[in-house]
Amino acid sequence: xxxxxxxxxxxxxxxxxxxxxxxxxxxxxxxxxxxxxxxxxxxxxxxxxxxxxxxxxxxxxxxxxxxxxxxxxxxxxxxxxxxxxxxxxxxxxxxxxxxxxxxxxxxxxxxxxxxxxxxxxxxxxxxxxxxxxxxxxxxxxxxxxxxxxxxxxxxxxxxxxxxxxxxxxxxxxxxxxxxxxxxxxxxxxxxxxxxxxxxxxxxxxxxxxxxxxxxx
Amino acid sequence: xxxxxxxxxxxxxxxxxxxxxxxxxxxxxxxxxxxxxxxxxxxxxxxxxxxxxxxxxxxxxxxxxxxxxxxxxxxxxxxxxxxxxxxxxxxxxxxxxxxxxxxxxxxxxxxxxxxxxxxxxxxxxxxxxxxxxxxxxxxxxxxxxxxxxxxxxxxxxxxxxxxxxxxxxxxxxxxxxxxxxxxxxxxxxxxxxxxxxxxxxxxxxxxxxxxxxxxx
DNA sequence: TCCCATCTCCACCTTTCGATGGAGATGGCC
DNA sequence: GGCCATCTCCATCGAAAGGTGGAGATGGGA
Numbered sequence: 001x002x003x004x005x006x007x008x009x010x011x012x013x014x015x016x017x018x019x020x021x022x023x024x025x026x027x028x029x030x031x032x033x034x035x036x037x038x039x040x041x042x043x044x045x046x047x048x049x050x051x052x053x054x055x056x057x058x059x060x061x062x063x064x065x066x067x068x069x070x071x072x073x074x075x076x077x078x079x080x081x082x083x084x085x086x087x088x089x090x091x092x093x094x095x096x097x098x099x100x101x102x103x104x105x106x107x108x109x110x111x112x113x114x115x116x117x118x119x120x121x122x123x124x125x126x127x128x129x130x131x132x133x134x135x136x137x138x139x140x141x142x143x144x145x146x147x148x149x150x151x152x153x154x155x156x157x158x159x160x161x162x163x164x165x166x167x168x169x170x171x172x173x174x175x176x177x178x179x180x181x182x183x184x185x186x187x188x189x190x191x192x193x194x195x196x197x198x199x200x201x202x203x204x205x206x207x208x209x210x211x212x213x214x215x216x
Numbered sequence: 217x218x219x220x221x222x223x224x225x226x227x228x229x230x231x232x233x234x235x236x237x238x239x240x241x242x243x244x245x246x247x248x249x250x251x252x253x254x255x256x257x258x259x260x261x262x263x264x265x266x267x268x269x270x271x272x273x274x275x276x277x278x279x280x281x282x283x284x285x286x287x288x289x290x291x292x293x294x295x296x297x298x299x300x301x302x303x304x305x306x307x308x309x310x311x312x313x314x315x316x317x318x319x320x321x322x323x324x325x326x327x328x329x330x331x332x333x334x335x336x337x338x339x340x341x342x343x344x345x346x347x348x349x350x351x352x353x354x355x356x357x358x359x360x361x362x363x364x365x366x367x368x369x370x371x372x373x374x375x376x377x378x379x380x381x382x383x384x385x386x387x388x389x390x391x392x393x394x395x396x397x398x399x400x401x402x403x404x405x406x407x408x409x410x411x412x413x414x415x416x417x418x419x420x421x422x423x424x425x426x427x428x429x430x431x432x
Numbered sequence: 433t434c435c436c437a438t439c440t441c442c443a444c445c446t447t448t449c450g451a452t453g454g455a456g457a458t459g460g461c462c
Numbered sequence: 463g464g465c466c467a468t469c470t471c472c473a474t475c476g477a478a479a480g481g482t483g484g485a486g487a488t489g490g491g492a
Contacts, residue, residue, distance in 0.1 A: 014324040015327050016301075016328065019240055020232060020235060020236010020239060021232060023239040024232065085232075108232050109230050109231065112232065158414060162408070190376065191376075194373065194376055194409050194413050197410050197413055198376060198413055198414075198417065201417060201424070202424060202428065208417070211414055212418065
């Protein structure tokens, strides 16, 4: 198994980066790019067709996020191995990607050698998380989970809503909004809504893109 | 001039992306990558040595930002032409890059053909701004400039400081802080500090990275 | 069944924010 | 000199936010 060629699927929406990856990997002995996909839905289709040993996947993808893709494909193909390759997407994404079953998490800033070494390692059944990532993951582990409702409120805060507006939006009283806020401030380890908003963005709890379009 | 090979310098800190770009460009007829740099300072050194026709440059770079690099090099080499190539960096960066003298602004999501066409166009003396970018640029043009002091205050807001803390930090009275806030809320077109914070992050007025490290 | 998390709401209180309408000082620009 | 932007500060006000200590309802899990 280790002497055979490792069949790789590359899932990445940025054309330049994807073509770059393919070009890089194809000149490496023992690696072969057997498929490419530019979004999550395409990733699933291509995966089923080419059954790669390793899937190199970005988290931010059009149509369907990387985490969902990993989750879906891991259910139907027991041996599937995923390496998340991303620029930097907040602690929350790292956490969810590993939860979903990714074996490694790499930043695009790493060297080609590191990338290849990681592909080989994961193919051999190992796991690979860079120290910097592991560090942040550990921090995130220490923090309490937000309840669904607290998350709803936090989302509204990030979108600049007042307590009254949040109450209207979620169809609850302002008192309840305050209760949730009080609770989530504690869990996030911050003291006011502005800090909560920036923390949520920075950790990737609420995606920055959601700010541009009012209606998601 | 148009029949000769276009000499390109690639400035990009992500190894994978950079090598991808180099691999892509080198197989194109009429293009030649004559240099690579992984950070701003290196970019300046390499530029001086190889004197490229076109410099493909990312904005987020270690040691020295892309905007500063462009500004510096444009002063010493009159014919230098720059194409900014980035994922997405808030309206503020687009604006400053073009101000600094970049001829084109491309997202990494574009196709290889677009990239090559843009390089040729810029080399021929043209300018190229994608419609989506131009759109946002126009919006940004309509907004008033923040004064230096207002920017200071906004920065503190993004970092989660209260008015009292900001007053202490900037060594002014809380009343003055309020005055600045009132003014910047109006200029940003928002109604409270939380909206100001998210707007600042989203537009790239205050970099998201500055949140992680309290002391810049 | 009992426990616990969650969601909901209330009252009360203090602090903080944001809005308004001032005003004096500085320094650059015409 | 006069104009204008900027920075600084003041008082006052109402609205919003945050803290505290409750409490009832629900529903799932041990």
